[in-house]
Amino acid sequence: VEVKMIQLDCRGLICPLPIVRLAQRLADVAIGGQICILASDPAFRADLDAWLDKTKNVLRSIKSVDDVVEAVVEKRR
C-alpha cells in the first residue's frame, strides 16, 4: 500500500508558524497518514519534540541539511 505523503514547506517561517501550520495540516490527514515538513526556524527541533510529546504523534524520520530540518511526522490520533 502506497502511503501518500503531504509535503509542507515552512522554510522561512518563524516561531510559532511551523508548528501551527503542521497542526493545521495534520487535521486534514487520516490516522496513519504522514506529513513531510521542511523548516528553517532554529527553534523548530525543540518545538517539534514538545509538540510530538504533547500530541502523541510520531516522528518517522528527521534529518537536517544546512539550516533546514526535514521531518516526517505520522499522525497517531
Add this chain to the structure above:
Amino acid sequence: MTVAEAASVSLADRVAALEAEVGELVTRVEGIAGHDGMSIFVISGELERVHASLLLATSAAAMGMNVHMFFTFWGTSALKKRRSGRTRNKSFLQRMFGWFMPRGSRKMAMARFNFFGLGPIFLRYMLRRHKSPDVDALLDIAVETGVHFHVCSMSMEVMGIQREELRDIPNLDYIGLAKFVGLADGGRHTLFV
C-alpha cells in the same frame, strides 16, 4: 437487633460511604486528565501584549489544547472592526469611549516605542518582512485552529460596545465572569494579560 447485626449494618454503611467517595475521586481524576486547556484573560489593550497572548493561544491550540480567550476592557479593542455599522442607543460617555478606543489592532498603541503611532507601523513592517503574522492575521489563525473567543458582557454593556462593532468571529460569545472561572477551572493554565 443483635450486636453482630448492628456491626454488619455499620460495616455496610461504611463500605457504601467509601464507595461513594472513591466514585467521586475517580470522576475528579478523570476530569483532571481531560482538563487539557488554557484560559487567557486579555484585559490589556497594548498591541504587543495582545499579540503575545494570541501567539500563545494559537501555539497552545496547535498543541491540541482547548484554548479559551476572554477579552475584557481594553482588550476588546483588538476585536473591533475598523469600520462599524450604525450603532444605537449609546450614551454620550459611551460615544466618547467609542471615539477614543482603538478600532481594531491597526489602531492599537504599543506600551513602548510607540512614537505617536509610528512604532506599530514599523513593527507590522518588520513582522511582514519575516513572514510573521500580525494581530489581525493571528486572529484568523486562532479561529482556524479552534481557539474559543469570549467577550466580557459587562465591558460590552458599560463601554457600550455593540456586536456590530466586533469582527465576525464565528465562535465568539458573550460570557460573564462565572462562566470564565468555570472554563478556567477546566484547564491547568490561566493567564492574565
